[in-house]
Amino acid sequence: MAWTELTREQHMRTATRYPSDLPDAEWAVIGPRLPGPNRLGRPRTVDLRRVWDAIRYLAAAGCAWSLLPQDFPPVSTVRYYFYSWRNDGLLTVINRELVAV
Template sequence: MAWTPFTRRHHDRSRMRYASDLTDREWSLIDPFMPRQPRLGRRRKTSLRAVMDAIFYLLQSGCQWALLPHDFPPKSTVYHYFKRFCRDGTWRRIHDALYCRTRQLEGREEQPSFAIIDSQSVKTGPDGACRKFFRLTLC
């Protein structure tokens, strides 16, 4: 990607709290996959965008859950949503949608037409036992 004045403005994160925070455009791609406000019971008080910002902060910084800065929602809330998204398939749906969108923007079919599997034997451990590592390439 060439850095032009437009692309620099488009990707500028200098006015954000953290470099890992979602831009409005990024949030608009993820928001449709977030769980809606429950109709019954207590209403959600926590912003799911703040939860996603906290999760991306953890992933990018590599910090521990306990070291999550205090300007994010409580770590127990963030962890609850992270685990919930793992269990209910939210992460998978986000990934698949963004993957298809990226392929479309590149002018390719949404789904790959073939795959290449490559294997390599590697000596590991003190006794040098061989293990096979596989790499999958989708085309």
Template sequence: MPWTKAARLQYQRSGLRYTSDLTDAEWALIARKMPPRRRLGRPREVDLREIVQAIFYILSSGCQWRALPKEFPPYSTVQGYFYAWRDTGRWQEIVEALVRKARRKLAGC
């Protein structure tokens, strides 16, 4: 299926820092799957959108954890969130939501 002008504009990623970064629409789809803030304990200091974007950067570039650019949170923080989400099944939920959205677009629904 060839690209149309409308599709090119919709999927254009030129305004983003990295091509693996999330658009606002993509983040809105994933934000519902993020863990809520805890009532007790130390408040969260890291932006979860930056964590997800760092994970997508690693997945798309194939770089090592330690080679994560300095614009992202520390690699140990990103790695900790990724492992916790993987172990609790949250990462699977995120991936399934993205796959469902992509399949709906392909089916034309």
């Protein structure tokens, strides 16, 4: 069966890829809290929303770091941001704000 304009509309993905992906309303709360780009070093090339989605995926799935799907940023990048935000207390701040919403 070939794709037609009608079938493309019927089967177009409108939902997020994973159930753990962040809704836009929550991103509006979290996004401003995440650190901006550094003045020194290389410019950031990773999307922090995708990093946050990866952290949520790992938490929801309860899986090991090595089982993170390939369509997320690299495991080492996600792990770096997770530990950095945990050590800075940012995850605690974000959790409080999301609970308050």
